Amino acid sequence: MIRIVILGTGNVAKHLLGAFKKAKDVEVVQVYGRKNSVLESLGSDYQTTTEVSSLKQADIYILAISDDAISEVSKQLDLKAGLVVHTSGSVPLAALSKKTKRGVFYPLQTFSLDRKVDFAEIPICIESENEADTGILKQLASAISKKVEYMDSDQRKALHLAAVxxxxxxxxxxxLSxxxxxxxxxxxxxLHPLIQETAKKIExxxxxxxxxxxxxxxxxxTLKKQKAQLKSKRHKKIYSLLSKSIRKTYGKKL
Amino acid sequence: MIRIVILGTGNVAKHLLGAFKKAKDVEVVQVYGRKNSVLESLGSDYQTTTEVSSLKQADIYILAISDDAISEVSKQLDLKAGLVVHTSGSVPLAALSKKTKRGVFYPLQTFSLDRKVDFAEIPICIESENEADTGILKQLASAISKKVEYMDSDQRKALHLAAVxxxxxxxxxxxLSxxxxxxxxxxxxxLHPLIQETAKKIExxxxxxxxxxxxxxxxxxTLKKQKAQLKSKRHKKIYSLLSKSIRKTYGKKL
Incomplete structure (x- = not known):
């Protein structure tokens, strides 16, 4: 059984909570949030706290908080043991305080509060500083996803931009369409069926x-005619630049 | 029973043939193509011809041919009766010869030869010059799709560009990603799951x-850092223009 504490109450935190609830061999022992009112909205399934100083003992502490807050919150943690991980694509592992063992647990997906996602299909990119930590992160990620990938901070940063x-x-x-x-x-x-097919095709x-x-x-x-069809300057500019980029991709002279 | 002739052996023609084969109350009486070898590849289900002058009598003649050829081929047709339609998004109805009744039967999808598509979900945009022709085109389109939409040539041209x-x-x-x-x-x-979710979200x-x-x-x-991460000039330029366009969309000052 892996015991975890989730810090955060936003989109990512809520989706992780939902996924871990259904997972075998994972126990969410506590959820930390700044506001009691928000913590109460999670239901009565979890023990909660608004005090960083009152965190329970756990194997892994997951910081599912905004990028800007990661470094600061990690410094405030006063833990005797346990591995602290953040869930951000663009923040390096080194942004976490050295006081604790540290790592990354980055689920690569776009989360909206009111949309269900199938966590089993969401790649989880993990990073840590030693084999034992990699082992437990792999175990935790595998409990909710079929796709677990180890990558370093530079690779993850690139993947995050590719995701943008x-x-x-x-x-x-x-x-624009x-x-x-x-x-x-x-x-x-x-255009909905066309959009779905365009996305499916690349599998x-x-x-x-x-x-x-x-x-x-x-x-x-056709390129000339279509550009003329567009009414706004912004549309025309984007049409030109992307059409040029496509032509260049296929080796056409511009 | 609607009797149709398909002119063409490309992607669109083949997908239409596949869809009409399963449709009730539609009979493909002939397929026209320029090359016998290609016509033979369609199998033995269809009567075929390489001569425009040997076309059989039918209710609807579907020109599933390249945009550039539509006008010319429609002039060559010597028909006593029947409705001639093309399948192009960007070509106006008026490009067809006035010698026959004319219309448009445009399935809005991206077709690849080796990918199956569910025709029932593909919108078919129809256009004609009188109510009787609209009626039979609606009937034909409804035999293979749940989504039939009447639109004029200007609307269709806009839709085609929106599809681009x-x-x-x-x-x-x-x-680029x-x-x-x-x-x-x-x-x-x-990134595959993210791409699928991005597409599904807009439904x-x-x-x-x-x-x-x-x-x-x-x-x-983050915008500044991500632009710096990109190595090629082309990536940087596209990143800037699209980020600007997004910021503008949400009313940010640039």
């Missing part, structure tokens, strides 16, 4: 091979 | 509400 491109920027493409739809009185929902094909469209074909006539 | 943003540009984001992953020795496949939330990340939060520190 694949998630934040992709979602912004959806937004929806904006253009409403400007032209067509329902954006018609079988590399994004390089999956690319289609006028940029890939270097169809200058 | 939601599909071509989105896939290019996947590509995968490129950055391999530059940094992390497996892109770790419940608008892309406006679904947006997350440093651009949305206007977190200038």
């Amino acid at each position: 491109m694949a998630n934040n920027f992709t979602n912004h493409m959806y937004y 929806s904006e253009f739809c409403s400007q032209n009185n067509v329902p954006f929902s018609l 079988d094909l590399s994004p390089y091979d999956a690319q289609t469209g006028p940029g890939r074909r270097n169809d200058r006539g | 943003m939601a599909n071509n540009f989105t896939n290019h984001m996947y590509y 995968s490129e950055f992953c391999s530059q940094n020795n992390v497996p892109f496949s770790l 419940d939330l608008s892309p406006y509400d679904a947006q997350t990340g440093p651009g949305r939060r206007n977190d200038r520190g």
